[in-house]
Amino acid sequence: MSTATADHQTASAGRRNGATTGRRLAPHPDRLLPPDPGVRAIARSIYSSVAGAPIYSPHGHVDAALIADNRPFGNPAELLITPDHxxxxxxxxHGIGLDQLGVKNPDADPREIWRLFCSHWDVFAGTVVRYWFESELSEVFGITDVPSAETADQIYDQLTEQLAKPEFHPRELFDRFNIAVLATTDDPSADLAAHKTLAADPDFHGAVVPTFRADRYMSPDVTGWKGYLDELGQAADIDTGSYAGLIDALKARRAYFKECGATASDSGMPDAYAEPLPDAECERIHQAGIAGTVTAEDAAAYRRNMLYQLAAMAAEDGLVMQLHADVVRNYDDASFQRFGPDTGHDLPGPSTFTRGLRRLLNDFGRSETFRLVLFTTDETAFSREIAPLAGFYPSVYVGAPWWFIDTPGAIARFRAAAIDSAGFSKTSGFIDDTRAYCSIPARHDMSRRVDAGFLAELVATHQLAEDEAHDIAAGLVGRIPVNTFRLDRYAR
Amino acid sequence: MSTATADHQTASAGRRNGATTGRRLAPHPDRLLPPDPGVRAIARSIYSSVAGAPIYSPHGHVDAALIADNRPFGNPAELLITPDHxxxxxxxxHGIGLDQLGVKNPDADPREIWRLFCSHWDVFAGTVVRYWFESELSEVFGITDVPSAETADQIYDQLTEQLAKPEFHPRELFDRFNIAVLATTDDPSADLAAHKTLAADPDFHGAVVPTFRADRYMSPDVTGWKGYLDELGQAADIDTGSYAGLIDALKARRAYFKECGATASDSGMPDAYAEPLPDAECERIHQAGIAGTVTAEDAAAYRRNMLYQLAAMAAEDGLVMQLHADVVRNYDDASFQRFGPDTGHDLPGPSTFTRGLRRLLNDFGRSETFRLVLFTTDETAFSREIAPLAGFYPSVYVGAPWWFIDTPGAIARFRAAAIDSAGFSKTSGFIDDTRAYCSIPARHDMSRRVDAGFLAELVATHQLAEDEAHDIAAGLVGRIPVNTFRLDRYAR
Amino acid sequence: MSTATADHQTASAGRRNGATTGRRLAPHPDRLLPPDPGVRAIARSIYSSVAGAPIYSPHGHVDAALIADNRPFGNPAELLITPDHxxxxxxxxHGIGLDQLGVKNPDADPREIWRLFCSHWDVFAGTVVRYWFESELSEVFGITDVPSAETADQIYDQLTEQLAKPEFHPRELFDRFNIAVLATTDDPSADLAAHKTLAADPDFHGAVVPTFRADRYMSPDVTGWKGYLDELGQAADIDTGSYAGLIDALKARRAYFKECGATASDSGMPDAYAEPLPDAECERIHQAGIAGTVTAEDAAAYRRNMLYQLAAMAAEDGLVMQLHADVVRNYDDASFQRFGPDTGHDLPGPSTFTRGLRRLLNDFGRSETFRLVLFTTDETAFSREIAPLAGFYPSVYVGAPWWFIDTPGAIARFRAAAIDSAGFSKTSGFIDDTRAYCSIPARHDMSRRVDAGFLAELVATHQLAEDEAHDIAAGLVGRIPVNTFRLDRYAR
Structure with a gap:
């Protein structure tokens, strides 16, 4: 079943298409800076001082093998459209089926996919995706036409020509993008071969580090849990048929991840509750999970215990714990069954942290080694909970806005909501969270511009001296992410 | 019992009254446009290109008979104060009883009501009601005095004089207001006689279309439910003594509404949960409802099933489903008993959509014919849930801010919260939601000004080209509401 | 155990320290005013008209004995750092133990505490604490150096010198600060001796009034409840061993507080629910509380009944009821046990008022004597619930932003969220809520600046005439707090 529908296509056809014709794709050097001339001058000065700084990308979804193998990218659709939800x-x-965009559909013609994208350029007006694409097409690929039905083929050909050149291979772009650290996201059973290859390569000067993400082992009621346990058991060479075995295997793999350069873990949970359960209780639920008889209530209790146990491990081994919660994953069952995960329908609900993390923070929040970065897709949590928590607990940091709120407007609102109580140095620094490798510079650049604007407003309203604003801007792209994510050994 | 109190009146008397004396009521041509001169120039250009566009009012509470009968309006209080909560x-x-303002009190002197309003002009400072009144008094009625205790009588006399003129009759105003479509809100048992009269009138060139609102049939524990069922049964000529009969009657009436020009339904629910129940379960609760023995829990389950069934009907017949939720209706019991519904104490709580609508969207969200416009009075839902849902499901649209957040500031925040992930074309266009007929132009004009300012900021920060901003502004007042509410046949 | 950790101190040491060296502490006369030159000119005019107005501080935590005794302040750390969470x-x-800052640690060297503060000056960049300190150090104490590790000793010596002068004694500062009314927060069993001393002193021209805060009697499951009841019983000379006795004792003490000048009560609750319980039920739970056998569920029901009863008392005696809710007090158990309450880890969660206060507002909301000021640390409640409630009920007022959101940015957002539906005169006026006596002028000045900026935006966007904006600004610092908190007898 395709989700494309006559009705929605009609709606889409109702758009006027003339507006973009004839214009050039030329991102303005002052884009995103505040419009007031006085404030803009300050912002421009701040931005220009950090525009060229190395990129620390401590949280993202690029595959390490992409860099290790350094194979040329495929076609423009495969690179820029199909995998980017x-x-x-x-x-x-707007009524186009994901299959038409190549998702789980190897037969889709990449040029047709590209045409679909370009002919929908207008629906992206005002969105952050439009913003990233303008920067990326122009600055990475040198495209000068505004995408449209008319220009689609020409842009496609230009991109194809560029991608064939050696300077557009992943490692060459890594250098050109000036990436100092790129953190990937990895399953505990992963062998991390690509990370090891890169670390051992004397010709590769960046750092590509794994991140330990144990989500699929946390809930004994997810489909396939038993198989996941087996995979992990093999990777760790520990029997995960018991709860105690699972805990041991996770600890062993964390140690392995650290050996391979990891400095952090990541957890995406249905809610931000962490509560320890007695071991015997965990063991009982573990066995029920393996037997396929676990109740939803027991599974939730088990998962909340696992989150607590991950924190306990983090307080031991010092991997920085990242937590984001309150998103319903794979919301649309039919789309999930047909197209798999990460296809655009992870959908958020209200977020709260204070009550659910109380036990965890009481036990580990003042620990020397523990560190917790809290992410949210619910903006209201910044001023209400995350900044207040980070303003007391030495271990807690305010994670940058993420997923739907990784936008210029929302980043500015985040700064306004978090800084006045927690200060800059208890925020995490920008994370791009992307699987779209070529969008990384555009995303970090966006953040630098918005932060420059925020700092300039503080200067213009005499809340901050201009030299201090410059110093903070430098910190936000350097010592702050390095400190938050314990990247000191990789710092430039 | 009057709610007027000596104490509160004292507080009110404590206000200074001098400030407004001697000023003229002259709404500024640049009102609501951004103050920065550069941004304002862009905004002015955008605004002026749409200021005179026809009004599509796809959601409101004007009585169709007002237009059909075209009787002159009564006195200023009856027109502008008493019915407008x-x-x-x-x-x-501020301590004045609703009875003193004429609510359920035909003995109240309209001139006294008007004086009360004018002597409270200062308490409206900074509110959107003040803003609308300034535009409306000035631009519809030509009033030049600022309302105050001193000017009340003179303004009253001027308004009275104006209202007696033929050009202030409802139909003449309809033309002067340049209304293309006015949607009303109607009970399923309504005969829609006025709508039919207008549709059949060759001299009436606008469209006044009904909207199907079945709220009072949804909850079997509301007082009078049995009587409502009987009314509906008579209108549909179907026995509504069974759940199956109610479903059939609603379907029949939806068909009748479509014949009479309807393109949409509307539902206002205590929460946004929709879950189907087995038919037998519905039948059991239906009978308990008729017998007056239904439990609150059963009634809620029944209501959530009904919302699901309305969606199923919408997926069949293509009436656009509007949903607003999480408002406690008739919050103050004593005021409700004395003054009836819609008297200013429908009061909102937190809103959430993602989890409650999952089943509904899984079943209908990708349907060709289904369309769902989500409204909220909780601003936090825009960036957190509504825009994310509308950015995936072809059927879902982001409804404009409503009730307490239908204000310049909140509309600007809504744009900032929704556009960066969902884009302009997945928003609904402005709805005025008003029963105050003469305020319709002022409300739509407000929206056009705020949108012009928002677009101008995008242009000034180089996120949007100016020609594209003009095109979007035209869309927001034309093809976007026409598309969202399926008003094509009425479009100008 | 100290919470200072090597790891966090390393992070802290990672900050650059050069940025602040050599600059002067000279708060700009236009600070916090909007940067656009046209808007700033309007804001400056509005601000200057209220900058020198007397301070009404209707809610705070200064000890009345401080003023009554008029002893010189101790050292800078004891005055400015240790007690201010x-x-x-x-x-x-940032990894420094509260003990190192002198909390519950009389052995800590005040000069060392001050050095710790100054060497952390950079972590306060962009925070409201930094903002207040800049104003306070400069304008109250005449300090001209920016705090830093290098300047710490010199500033300490200057402050010490100043504090020794008679003009820096509490009463002299009271006059210099131009405080008209200072409300304190007091336990119902307090004798209010200092308040009586001040009221009887013909040489003291301000008003220092108590506020009735009965929090510790509300929940029969708090540690020490029985002892609290005994204290109250002695103060009231009424046996509080029964629920009826507790109610009587509270009423008696409210009457005493009124005699001593109180105009308001205050309640900080885990949630904003108020529901009456039958007396017999209350009596049963009361006895269980005394016996130490009360369940959490019963304790919550008792507490919600007590909140309802306090409202009933307020509707009788006219003390203005202040309510703030949804903060987890003393979140970190270990810190609470070691350092006591009010040490920086009262942490907020989501707030909601509409449903929980329905019964209370139905019963008292339209009463002549009842008045309820609703405070929140969850900004979302302003536009969603508090302003809508205050825009209908004569008794309800929108409390100013509090605790984590008492900041320039959040105050501006509060104005934008509340005024457009509730108007200025249903807001409470600024409250400083502080125990930091010398920060009072800086805090009120901050509020006046932000309000001037908000009003100037309304003027610049032609929503308000400039003379009316001036009048409102005067109201916000004068007649509005006087009216809201019934301070007429103390008004200047």
């Missing part, structure tokens, strides 16, 4: 979801929202 | 509620909040 | 919490968040 930020892009496909909004075209889907 | 936006106005009466804030005067009530 | 706004300050200590953020230093704690």
């Amino acid at each position: 930020y892009v496909t979801r909004l075209i889907h929202a | 936006y106005v009466t509620r804030l005067i009530h909040a | 706004y300050v200590t919490r953020l230093i704690h968040a």
